[in-house]
Amino acid sequence: MSASRALVRWGLGLRLGDIPAGVRRTACRHVLDALGCGLGARRLGEAEPALRVAAGLGGSRQATLIGGGRVAAPNAALGNGALIHALDFDDTHADGLVHMTAAVLPAALAAAEEQGASGAELLTALVAGFEVVTRLGAAIRHAFHARGFHATSVCGTFASALAAGRLYGLREDAAVHALGVAGSFAAGSLEFLADGSSTKQLHPGWAAHAGLVAARLAAAGASGPETVLEGESGLYRAYAGQAVQPEMLVRGLGETWETARTTIKPYPACQLSHASLDALREAAVPAADVAGVHFRVPEEAAAIVLRPEPAKLHPRTPYDAKFSLQWCAAALLVDGELGIESFARDRVERPEVFELARRVSYEVYDPKTAAAAAGGHVEVTRRDGSARTGEVSSSRGGPENPLPDDQVLAKFRLNAGPGLGSLADAVLHLESVPAVRDLTARLGEPAGAIR
Numbered sequence: 001m002s003a004s005r006a007l008v009r010w011g012l013g014l015r016l017g018d019i020p021a022g023v024r025r026t027a028c029r030h031v032l033d034a035l036g037c038g039l040g041a042r043r044l045g046e047a048e049p050a051l052r053v054a055a056g057l058g059g060s061r062q063a064t065l066i067g068g069g070r071v072a073a074p075n076a077a078l079g080n081g082a083l084i085h086a087l088d089f090d091d092t093h094a095d096g097l098v099h100m101t102a103a104v105l106p107a108a109l110a111a112a113e114e115q116g117a118s119g120a121e122l123l124t125a126l127v128a129g130f131e132v133v134t135r136l137g138a139a140i141r142h143a144f145h146a147r148g149f150h151a152t153s154v155c156g157t158f159a160s161a162l163a164a165g166r167l168y169g170l171r172e173d174a175a176v177h178a179l180g181v182a183g184s185f186a187a188g189s190l191e192f193l194a195d196g197s198s199t200k201q202l203h204p205g206w207a208a209h210a211g212l213v214a215a216r217l218a219a220a221g222a223s224g225p226e227t228v229l230e231g232e233s234g235l236y237r238a239y240a241g242q243a244v245q246p247e248m249l250v251r252g253l254g255e256t257w258e259t260a261r262t263t264i265k266p267y268p269a270c271q272l273s274h275a276s277l278d279a280l281r282e283a284a285v286p287a288a289d290v291a292g293v294h295f296r297v298p299e300e301a302a303a304i305v306l307r308p309e310p311a312k313l314h315p316r317t318p319y320d321a322k323f324s325l326q327w328c329a330a331a332l333l334v335d336g337e338l339g340i341e342s343f344a345r346d347r348v349e350r351p352e353v354f355e356l357a358r359r360v361s362y363e364v365y366d367p368k369t370a371a372a373a374a375g376g377h378v379e380v381t382r383r384d385g386s387a388r389t390g391e392v393s394s395s396r397g398g399p400e401n402p403l404p405d406d407q408v409l410a411k412f413r414l415n416a417g418p419g420l421g422s423l424a425d426a427v428l429h430l431e432s433v434p435a436v437r438d439l440t441a442r443l444g445e446p447a448g449a450i451r
C-alpha cells in the first residue's frame with residue numbers, strides 16, 4: 001500500500017472515540033494557543049499583505065478571518081495561516097520541526113465553517129492532520145531544513161489536504177488524489193534567513209490554502225500520483241534526496257500520538273533558541289553584571305539561530321531578531337523577559353541590546369535528540385570574573401515540561417486581549433461545540449479592537 005493511501009485510510013477512518021481523552025484535551029489547548037497567536041498578530045497589525053490579498057481574491061463569504069472579516073474558505077485559510085504564524089509564537093513539533101497547528105488549523109477551520117461541521121468533527125479532522133504533518137516532518141528529521149525547505153509549509157500542505165478532504169466528505173480514492181495534487185503545491189523556502197524577509201510568515205497560510213484547494217480539486221475530479229510521498233520524484237527524494245519507506249510514515253498511528261509531543265511556546269522566537277533562553281533564565285545574572293555569555297548548542301540550531309554572526313549580532317528586521325539567539329539572549333537579560341513587545345520595531349535596534357549581544361559566544365555539539373528537543377546549557381561570566389551556569393534538560397512547554405493550563409490561558413489572554421473568555425472556554429471544550437460557525441462568530445468579534 002502506498003504511504004498516501006495508508007495515511008488517508010487511517011485519517012478518514014479515525015473517530016473521535018479513538019482519540020484518547022488526554023490527546024483531545026491537548027489538541028484543544030493547541031487550537032486555543034494558535035487562535036490567540038492569530039488574534040495577537042491581528043491586534044498588532046501583522047500579516048497585513050496576506051489579509052489584503054485574502055480579502056481581494058473574491059468569492060463567496062464562506063469562512064471567518066481571525067479578528068474579523070469573511071472571505072472564501074481558501075482565502076480564509078491563507079489569511080489565518082499567516083496570522084497564526086506571524087509572531088512566531090505558535091507551537092512546534094521538535095522531531096518534525098514543523099509548526100503543527102498553524103499548518104493544519106486554518107484549512108480545517110475554514111472547511112468546517114463552510115460545511116457546517118460540528119466541533120467534534122473539526123477536532124477529529126484536526127488530530128488526523130496533526131498526526132500526518134508531524135510524521136511527514138519527523139521521517140527525515142530536519143532534512144528538509146538542511147536542503148533549504150521549510151518543513152511546516154512542505155509537509156503542512158499534505159496534512160491540510162487530508163483534514164480538509166475529511167471535512168468535505170471525500171472518499172478514500174479522492175482523498176488519495178488530494179494528497180497527490182498537494183504534492184505539486186508543496187513549497188516553502190528558508191532563504192528568508194538571508195535578509196529577514198517576511199516570507200516565512202506566509203508559509204502556513206500557503207500550506208493551508210494549497211491543501212484546501214487540493215481537496216477541492218480532487219472532489220472535482222482532478223487526479224494526483226498515489227506515490228507522491230515515496231516515489232522516484234516524490235516528496236522525500238525530490239526535496240531531501242532520501243528514500244523513505246511507506247511503513248515509516250504510518251508506524252505507530254493510533255498508538256503513539258505526536259499531537260501530544262508538540263511544544264506550546266513561551267517565547268515568540270525560533271524554537272531552536274528556547275532551551276538556551278530557559279538556561280539563561282536559570283543562571284539568573286543581572287544584565288549589568290554580565291561580562292560574557294557562552295552557550296552550548298546543537299549544530300543544527302547554531303546554523304539557524306547563531307550564524308552568520310554579523311546578521312545575528314545586528315538583526316535587520318523584527319522577524320530577523322526572532323532568529324538570533326544572540327539578540328534574544330541580550331533582550332532577555334536587559335528586559336527580564338522576552339515577549340511580543342520585545343520585537344516591536346522601535347525596540348529591536350536598541351544599542352544596549354546590540355552591545356550585550358556582542359558578548360555572546362557558543363560551542364556546538366551533537367545531541368542524541370532532535371535539536372529542538374535538546375537541553376540548554378549556558379555559562380555566564382560576571383564582571384568580577386566569577387561564573388554562573390544554567391542548565392535545562394528541555395525547553396518549557398514541551399512534552400517533558402508542558403505549560404500548565406493557567407499559563408496557556410494567560411498566554412491566550414496576553415495575545416488576544418480582554419473579553420474573549422467565552423471563546424476560550426468553547427475552544428477548550430471543542431468536542432461539545434454544536435456548530436463551528438458559532439465558534440467562528442465569536443472569533444470575529446474583536447474586530448473593533450484591531451488597528
